[in-house]
Amino acid sequence: MSLNLGTLRHQIDSLDNKIINLLNERAQVSLDIGAAKRNAMDPQEEDNTHVYIPGREKQVFEKVTRLNPGPLASDSLCAIYREIMSASIALQKDVMVAYLGPVGSFSHDASLKRFGDSVQYASQGSIADVFEAVERGRCQYGVVPFENSIAGSVVPTLDKLIKSKVKIRAETYLPVHHYLLSNATLEQVRKIYSHPVALAQCQTFLNSHLKGIELVPCASTSEAAQLASKEKFAAAICNRVCADIYGLDILHADIEDQQDNTTRFFIISDAWDGPTASDKTSLMFTVDHRLPGALCDALKVFKDHSINLTKIDSRPSLLRPWHYVFFLECAGVHGDSKVMSSVVSEMTKFCLDVKVVGTYPDQRPQDL
Numbered sequence: 447m448s449l450n451l452g453t454l455r456h457q458i459d460s461l462d463n464k465i466i467n468l469l470n471e472r473a474q475v476s477l478d479i480g481a482a483k484r485n486a487m488d489p490q491e492e493d494n495t496h497v498y499i500p501g502r503e504k505q506v507f508e509k510v511t512r513l514n515p516g517p518l519a520s521d522s523l524c525a526i527y528r529e530i531m532s533a534s535i536a537l538q539k540d541v542m543v544a545y546l547g548p549v550g551s552f553s554h555d556a557s558l559k560r561f562g563d564s565v566q567y568a569s570q571g572s573i574a575d576v577f578e579a580v581e582r583g584r585c586q587y588g589v590v591p592f593e594n595s596i597a598g599s600v601v602p603t604l605d606k607l608i609k610s611k612v613k614i615r616a617e618t619y620l621p622v623h624h625y626l627l628s629n630a631t632l633e634q635v636r637k638i639y640s641h642p643v644a645l646a647q648c649q650t651f652l653n654s655h656l657k658g659i660e661l662v663p664c665a666s667t668s669e670a671a672q673l674a675s676k677e678k679f680a681a682a683i684c685n686r687v688c689a690d691i692y693g694l695d696i697l698h699a700d701i702e703d704q705q706d707n708t709t710r711f712f713i714i715s716d717a718w719d720g721p722t723a724s725d726k727t728s729l730m731f732t733v734d735h736r737l738p739g740a741l742c743d744a745l746k747v748f749k750d751h752s753i754n755l756t757k758i759d760s761r762p763s764l765l766r767p768w769h770y771v772f773f774l775e776c777a778g779v780h781g782d783s784k785v786m787s788s789v790v791s792e793m794t795k796f797c798l799d800v801k802v803v804g805t806y807p808d809q810r811p812q813d814l
């Protein structure tokens with residue numbers, strides 16, 4: 447076989463030709479899918495069709511990985527398909543995604559990895575603002591951090607899920623590596639900005655390298671980088687990308703307490719999607735704490751239906767002191783299933799309040 451550079455580039459040109467035509471053929475089918483989704487709607491109603499279908503995307507990524515003969519790495523092929531489906535979403539509808547900003551936050555990273563480059567993004571100042579953007583219909587989707595493998599639940603997200611009408615439509619996991627960025631040297635640093643959850647993930651590093659230095663909590667890690675870039679002796683704990691975005695130097699890389707540090711994000715919207723081969727469902731409920739065993743009875747409903755619980759958390763209900771709302775996630779059931787409606791109706795008999803807050807394809811990576 448000839449290894450003449452000109453001939454090889456000619457081969458690439460002719461393959462690109464085919465790829466471009468095939469991509470456009472696929473895009474045309476996607477436009478038809480968009481039309482079919484709109485046709486299925488009541489013509490009197492405002493167009494609130496969902497073009498982002500997390501279960502279908504999961505299937506496509508699994509198929510791409512299964513069919514990949516190499517030499518392309520499956521991660522590379524999936525990144526290409528992320529952009530193909532992002533363009534596909536944008537062809538069907540203008541989609542706006544709200545995330546906790548500013549640019550360079552881990553929420554921004556998670557949003558880009560989930561929705562790609564072709565949709566539009568709206569940076570928000572707080573987690574509550576992300577919920578509000580979705581509640582008011584300014585953005586069709588929102589991306590919020592839900593829990594971190596070191597620091598646990600993200601309380602503002604739990605609190606908003608309790609009160610809000612939005613639904614959890616998808617979940618996504620992001621490996622999180624923290625960087626110490628500053629325009630000063632390590633010895634000069636007098637103040638460190640970051641999000642409280644990020645500070646909690648770097649306790650060992652802070653205790654051994656920067657003990658006693660003032661820690662200033664911020665709304666997000668990228669806001670921390672923005673603030674640190676404007677002060678002489680301040681540093682930020684944040685995502686690596688913030689070094690370029692905010693013009694800061696890297697003082698230390700990978701300062702998180704555990705290298706497999708991961709944050710789980712929820713994609714919120716006004717509706718969840720249909721069942722897939724493997725779904726998870728989240729519920730909130732309150733029990734009357736004066737009844738002995740009320741919480742135990744609520745959990746027993748799941749045991750009776752052989753449903754596996756994957757998370758439980760509680761928050762003050764804010765209705766009266768020492769009264770809690772429980773958040774529960776279970777695996778292997780979809781929110782619209784018969785078994786879930788039986789669970790909810792059985793719980794309603796003795797719970798003060800039961801609400802399904804979302805149902806979504808299980809996206810937990812196999813190695814976690």
Ligand SMILES: O=C(O)C(=O)C[C@]1(C(=O)O)C=C[C@@H](O)C=C1
Nearest residue numbers: 479497498499502503531534535
């Ligand atoms: O299957 C669909 O419903 C589509 O809209 C097509 C498509 C794709 O390009 O494959 C695009 C966006 C969805 O999130 C999932 C899949």
